[in-house]
Amino acid sequence: xxxxxxxxxxxxxxxxxxxxxxxxxxxxxxxxxxxxxxxxxxxxxxxxxxxxxxxxxxxxxxxxxxxxxxxxxxxxxxxxxxxxxxxxxxxxxxxxxxxxxxxxxxxxxxxxxxxxxxxxxxxxxxxxxxxxxxxxxxxxxxxxxxxxxxxxxxxxxxxxxxxxxxxxxxxxxxxxxxxxxxxxxxxxxxxxxxxxxxxxxxxxxxxxxxxxxxxxxxxxxxxxxxxxxxxxxxxxxxxxxxxxxxxxxxxxxxxxxxxxxxxxxxxxxxxxxxxxxxxxxxxxxxxxxxxxxxxxxxxxxxxxxxxxxxxxxxxxxxxxxxxxxxxxxxxxxxxxxxxxxxxxxxxxxxxxxxxxxxxxxxxxxxxxxxxxxxxxxxxxxxxxxxxxxxxxxxxxxxxxxxxxxxxxxxxxxxxxxxxxxxxxxxxxxxxxxxxxxxxxxxxxxxxxxxxxxxxxxx
Amino acid sequence: xxxxxxxxxxxxxxxxxxxxxxxxxxxxxxxxxxxxxxxxxxxxxxxxxxxxxxxxxxxxxxxxxxxxxxxxxxxxxxxxxxxxxxxxxxxxxxxxx
Numbered sequence: 001x002x003x004x005x006x007x008x009x010x011x012x013x014x015x016x017x018x019x020x021x022x023x024x025x026x027x028x029x030x031x032x033x034x035x036x037x038x039x040x041x042x043x044x045x046x047x048x049x050x051x052x053x054x055x056x057x058x059x060x061x062x063x064x065x066x067x068x069x070x071x072x073x074x075x076x077x078x079x080x081x082x083x084x085x086x087x088x089x090x091x092x093x094x095x096x097x098x099x100x101x102x103x104x105x106x107x108x109x110x111x112x113x114x115x116x117x118x119x120x121x122x123x124x125x126x127x128x129x130x131x132x133x134x135x136x137x138x139x140x141x142x143x144x145x146x147x148x149x150x151x152x153x154x155x156x157x158x159x160x161x162x163x164x165x166x167x168x169x170x171x172x173x174x175x176x177x178x179x180x181x182x183x184x185x186x187x188x189x190x191x192x193x194x195x196x197x198x199x200x201x202x203x204x205x206x207x208x209x210x211x212x213x214x215x216x217x218x219x220x221x222x223x224x225x226x227x228x229x230x231x232x233x234x235x236x237x238x239x240x241x242x243x244x245x246x247x248x249x250x251x252x253x254x255x256x257x258x259x260x261x262x263x264x265x266x267x268x269x270x271x272x273x274x275x276x277x278x279x280x281x282x283x284x285x286x287x288x289x290x291x292x293x294x295x296x297x298x299x300x301x302x303x304x305x306x307x308x309x310x311x312x313x314x315x316x317x318x319x320x321x322x323x324x325x326x327x328x329x330x331x332x333x334x335x336x337x338x339x340x341x342x343x344x345x346x347x348x349x350x351x352x353x354x355x356x357x358x359x360x361x362x363x364x365x366x367x368x369x370x371x372x373x374x375x376x377x378x379x380x381x382x383x384x385x386x387x388x389x390x391x392x393x394x395x396x397x398x399x400x401x402x403x404x405x406x407x408x409x410x411x412x413x414x415x416x417x418x419x420x421x422x423x424x425x426x427x428x429x430x431x432x433x434x435x436x437x438x439x440x441x442x443x444x445x446x447x448x449x450x451x452x453x454x455x456x457x458x
Numbered sequence: 459x460x461x462x463x464x465x466x467x468x469x470x471x472x473x474x475x476x477x478x479x480x481x482x483x484x485x486x487x488x489x490x491x492x493x494x495x496x497x498x499x500x501x502x503x504x505x506x507x508x509x510x511x512x513x514x515x516x517x518x519x520x521x522x523x524x525x526x527x528x529x530x531x532x533x534x535x536x537x538x539x540x541x542x543x544x545x546x547x548x549x550x551x552x553x554x555x
Contacts, residue, residue: 076490077502078549080542082535085488099490121491121535 011186015179019171026167030160038153045128045149046113049142052084053132056142060134068134069097085118085127085143088134100141107131107141116143126150185214189221201229234403241405242291245417246284253280283417290419294404297426302346308453309347311375311382312339318351319373322358330367333358336374341382342453345431350450353427356420357386357446363416364390364444381433382452387445398437424448491538496529499541506548515551518544 052075059071072086076099086098093103100118107114110131118127129143188206195203204225205218253276260273296302319335326333343350354373361371369389376383393401397408402425405418421435424446428435433450489495503522507514521544528537 077499078542078546079490080539080546082490082539082542099488099495101487101489104486117485119485119487121488124485 009179011179011182014182015175018178019175022171022174023164023168026164026171030164034156034160038156041146041149041153042128045144045146046130048144049113049128049130052142053130053140056140057132065096065138072097083145085129085141085145087141089139091137096138098141103139103141104129110139115146120145189218192221196225201225201232238291238404241418242287245287245405249280249283253277256280287417287419290417290423291404294419294423294426297349297423297430300430302349303430306345307347308342308344310339311341311343311350311384311450312337314347314351315341315354315373315375315384318354318358322355322362322371325359326362326365326371329362329365330369331362331365332368332370333362334370334372336372338376341375341377341384343382343431343450344453345450349427349430353424353448354384354386356424357448360416360420360446361386361388361390361444364388366390369443377452380452382450384448384450385445386448387440387443389440389443392439392442392444393437395439401437402435421446491534493529493534496525496534496537496541499538499545500526503541503545503548506545510548510551512551514548518548518551521547 056068056071060068063070069088072088076084076086085100087095087100087103088097089095089103095102104114104116104118106116107129108131110133113128113130116127116129117124119125125145125147127143128146129141132140132142134140192203192205204222207215207218209215256273256277260270264270264273315337316335319333323333358371358373365371365388371389372385372387374385374387393408397406400406401408402421404422406422407416407418421437425435428448428450431450433448436447436449438445438447500522503518507518521540525537525540525544528534528540530537
């Protein structure tokens with residue numbers, strides 16, 4: 001009984017297909033070789049007999065029986081190759097001409113060719129003959145001695161059959177090899193997938209180093225696993241950060257309400273405590289809104305609302321808005337925008353991103369400091385820079401500064417949720433651009449690069 | 459091993475197809491490999507030479523002599539072949555302008 005599990009194996013199927021295709025190819029090739037060699041000998045013999053019969057028929061038509069007999073005898077006398085066989089008999093079977101002593105009983109039907117063994121000079125030999133009826137009552141047998149041709153045909157057939165057998169054995173061996181290679185190649189991937197399914201996310205598919213398709217597949221799988229790992233790590237960090245960052249304002253609001261409930265002496269004290277608690281809860285709601293907004297941006301659903309727009313007026317509007325905020329803090333905001341700055345995107349989202357950068361810059365700038373908003377366009381991109389003269393971000397922290405809830409050492413003492421740069425990075429990614437943080441010496445320079453309309457369209 | 463099997467196969471073919479005639483299988487016999495046919499060919503050649511106005515080529519005489527000698531010594535197939543060649547040459551010689 002055939003094992004159904006074996007039949008379901010893709011490796012076995014591929015191996016079987018390989019073996020069958022190879023064997024069929026060999027069969028087709030050997031058939032063609034046989035047809036063009038051994039088959040050719042048969043066809044040549046048949047063509048010779050047919051031509052001979054045609055000539056004798058013409059002679060019969062022109063000269064009757066005497067002419068036919070004479071022609072047969074002449075052809076036999078001039079048959080240097082010594083391979084011709086003729087026999088002309090009357091209705092009683094009496095030989096009228098030819099070199100065959102009597103009519104062979106085996107040849108009993110006009111039309112088809114017969115392989116006829118005959119005796120020749122005491123030796124057995126093989127002839128190929130055909131029987132023609134000559135109305136009203138004569139029978140003519142024409143043939144050729146094909147002994148040598150038969151030997152040659154047998155040799156060719158023998159060699160081709162052996163070749164076919166060897167190819168079949170080779171194909172079967174090759175099929176087993178293919179199946180083992182296939183199984184071994186997939187075993188690596190399968191083992192890794194099994195380990196990951198069991199919870200070990202650190203496992204990766206081994207590369208053979210040959211750079212073949214399997215290596216490419218392994219690389220793609222490994223990249224996918226890395227990506228999943230990063231996403232899961234991000235989810236874990238965000239979960240931790242949410243738990244950590246929200247616990248403080250919630251605890252603070254609870255404490256204030258509890259304290260007010262226990263110690264408030266006047267309705268005004270109670271009212272003030274409630275308002276502070278509401279402010280804390282608003283802060284929590286704000287964090288959730290920011291998180292939802294980042295998630296929405298990362299999902300890419302807002303891309304449908306993208307239009308071609310000029311960023312320059314948007315930047316001017318934001319600068320005007322933040323100029324007042326900066327002035328309150330004693331910070332100077334400078335605007336250096338040379339437009340137009342054409343991009344394909346969502347204006348409100350871009351304004352939000354630049355506002356976040358300006359908000360951070362103003363927040364971290366020292367008194368009497370300067371915050372610069374600068375924008376330029378080149379052939380491929382629009383580059384928006386926001387620089388400040390604050391403490392900056394250490395190089396080691398810059399990579400992580402765009403992660404959700406990340407707050408560097410220098411930012412611990414300032415208010416904020418740690419979501420501003422994460423949102424900017426998400427907006428940049430959604431627009432096909434990037435956010436880069438550089439050292440402004442002193443301070444930080446945030447560079448938001450967006451593809452121009454022309455480069456996006458291309 | 460392949461060579462051994464192949465040689466055996468070929469030997470079997472040769473033995474089966476060209477071996478001595480088996481007693482229990484009477485086969486039709488060809489009459490053109492007999493001494494009588496040698497004589498018939500010699501007669502035909504003689505008639506052709508006699509009826510030709512031109513003297514026969516030397517090659518015809520050589521082949522005729524060789525054919526007769528071979529037939530006389532029992533090498534009928536070789537003798538018949540030479541006599542046939544002599545006949546063909548003589549035929550072409552007679553037809554030449």
